Amino acid sequence: MARTKPKRQIDQPRKDKPAPVAVEAPPAPQEIPPVVFLVIAAWLALTLIVCASIRLPGVVPHGNETTWDRAVFTATSAATLTGFQQTMGVSEMAAASWAGPLLLLALTLAGSFTSLFVGGLAASRILRTSHTALQIAASAVTAQSIATIVGATALVGSAGDPLVALFQAANAFGNSGLWLGPPPTTTGATTHAILLPLAVLGGLGLPLLIDLTNWVFGKSELSLHTRAVLKLSALAYLLGFLVLVVAQFPAASTGGWPAWRATFASCTTAAINTRTASLPLQSPAAFTGAGQWVLMALMAIGAAPAGTAGGLKVTTLFHLTGGTRQLLRTGITKRITAIAIVWAGTYAITLFVGMALLAACDSVTTGDRVLFLAVSALSNVGLSHDPVSMTGPALIVLSGLMLIGRIMPLAVLWWVARTGEQVEVLIG
Numbered sequence: 001m002a003r004t005k006p007k008r009q010i011d012q013p014r015k016d017k018p019a020p021v022a023v024e025a026p027p028a029p030q031e032i033p034p035v036v037f038l039v040i041a042a043w044l045a046l047t048l049i050v051c052a053s054i055r056l057p058g059v060v061p062h063g064n065e066t067t068w069d070r071a072v073f074t075a076t077s078a079a080t081l082t083g084f085q086q087t088m089g090v091s092e093m094a095a096a097s098w099a100g101p102l103l104l105l106a107l108t109l110a111g112s113f114t115s116l117f118v119g120g121l122a123a124s125r126i127l128r129t130s131h132t133a134l135q136i137a138a139s140a141v142t143a144q145s146i147a148t149i150v151g152a153t154a155l156v157g158s159a160g161d162p163l164v165a166l167f168q169a170a171n172a173f174g175n176s177g178l179w180l181g182p183p184p185t186t187t188g189a190t191t192h193a194i195l196l197p198l199a200v201l202g203g204l205g206l207p208l209l210i211d212l213t214n215w216v217f218g219k220s221e222l223s224l225h226t227r228a229v230l231k232l233s234a235l236a237y238l239l240g241f242l243v244l245v246v247a248q249f250p251a252a253s254t255g256g257w258p259a260w261r262a263t264f265a266s267c268t269t270a271a272i273n274t275r276t277a278s279l280p281l282q283s284p285a286a287f288t289g290a291g292q293w294v295l296m297a298l299m300a301i302g303a304a305p306a307g308t309a310g311g312l313k314v315t316t317l318f319h320l321t322g323g324t325r326q327l328l329r330t331g332i333t334k335r336i337t338a339i340a341i342v343w344a345g346t347y348a349i350t351l352f353v354g355m356a357l358l359a360a361c362d363s364v365t366t367g368d369r370v371l372f373l374a375v376s377a378l379s380n381v382g383l384s385h386d387p388v389s390m391t392g393p394a395l396i397v398l399s400g401l402m403l404i405g406r407i408m409p410l411a412v413l414w415w416v417a418r419t420g421e422q423v424e425v426l427i428g
Helices: 034-053 068-079 090-096 099-126 133-159 162-173 189-204 206-216 224-247 256-277 289-301 314-330 335-361 367-378 393-419
Strands: none
Touching: 034 068, 034 099, 068 099, 068 393, 090 099, 099 133, 099 162, 099 206, 099 393, 133 162, 133 189, 133 206, 162 189, 189 206, 189 224, 189 256, 206 224, 224 256, 224 289, 224 314, 256 289, 289 367, 314 335, 335 367, 335 393, 367 393
């Protein structure tokens, strides 16, 4: 019997199940380590100790003893790296003894370390670097030490005293306006070759200094944050200089070349000094009314995150403009842009409230100068038309603005870190 072959079954096409879509895990938030709170608490405690010590006999000349409001203002001005000039300043303290200048120098160094360490540690979390808290602390101390020692060595000739040179270098790198010794000038060689470069280095921020060091030694390429900060800082300086020159045109156009030469020197130093070295180079009264508004804008902009300078920071404007363009083009924006908007809004509200309180506490100072003082204090600049001679509640308001201006940018950095999102360019 013949066998019949079974019919060949035609395979039906398989209906494969769609591959599961990989869901990206939400970013893990970065908790604030206890060492951050410890460093800030130690910084505040030292500020209170210096505040009490300033009132001890022998710190200021006999007959010029410091009141509590003036002591709070002096200590806060040094701790926040603001450095307002006062009628009873560092030079007057030095006439009595070195106790006062050394106390303020200790506060300047502590304020610089706190800003570099707390901001640098937050930046390492945001940028996803492998630096530990100990490495960030070591980098902050190293940057301070090298800048202060090298700067003091270069300044000792003009300062005439090693301690004076040390004081000047530490405050220049710390972007503090406290000053001891012969006043600097807008055309001085030490101003352009030593003091302003030190201020720029401190204002660039610890993340950039670490990244730049690694790049110099061939360990890594420059990060996007470093390249952005360098470009934005150069752009801010160039635009600030040009706008100041335009604002000063009416004053310089009638004086010939000597007036223009003085104008160029004033504008090029002010474009750096207001963001926020605050060296006592010249009074803002030397500028026209329009020029003083430009100075206030530059003070508000500030320098770079996780550094010794204050203000909103140039990178905040970078995120605001870039986020706005993206929102108009696509209808969506990133969280970092929203944080930048909140940060800028908080700054504006704080400035308005501080200005209102300052005007209520001091009815003598004119409105434009009240605004200038409020911007200068909140941005930790320390520039003023004249040495600050206010008393009582007005000094407390200025002290509060200085503290807020120093702490808020650090809080913004840690806010970004706690979101857990990786950001290539910092703010705050």
